[in-house]
Amino acid sequence: MKTISVNVPITFVKGLEDLVDKGMYANRSEAIRVAIRDLLKRELYDDEEQLVQTKELRKIRLKGNQQHL
Numbered sequence: 001m002k003t004i005s006v007n008v009p010i011t012f013v014k015g016l017e018d019l020v021d022k023g024m025y026a027n028r029s030e031a032i033r034v035a036i037r038d039l040l041k042r043e044l045y046d047d048e049e050q051l052v053q054t055k056e057l058r059k060i061r062l063k064g065n066q067q068h069l
Contacts, residue, residue, distance in 0.1 A: 006032075 016028040025031040 013028075016025075016031050019025050019031050020027055025034070
């Protein structure tokens with residue numbers, strides 16, 4: 001995993017701490033990872049077909065980049 005720094009309002013931090021205190025997540029990092037995963041899933045992969053198309057597009061791009069080497 002890669003570590004990143006993010007500036008967020010204190011109310012977000014308090015909300016994350018509340019989720020951890022309630023036992024919903026092991027720590028703030030886990031809660032943030034879940035939130036990011038859900039955002040990406042919703043915004044980028046709204047259905048399984050789009051996910052498959054994205055994977056296929058990546059394969060095509062990789063092949064194209066390898067041809068230029």
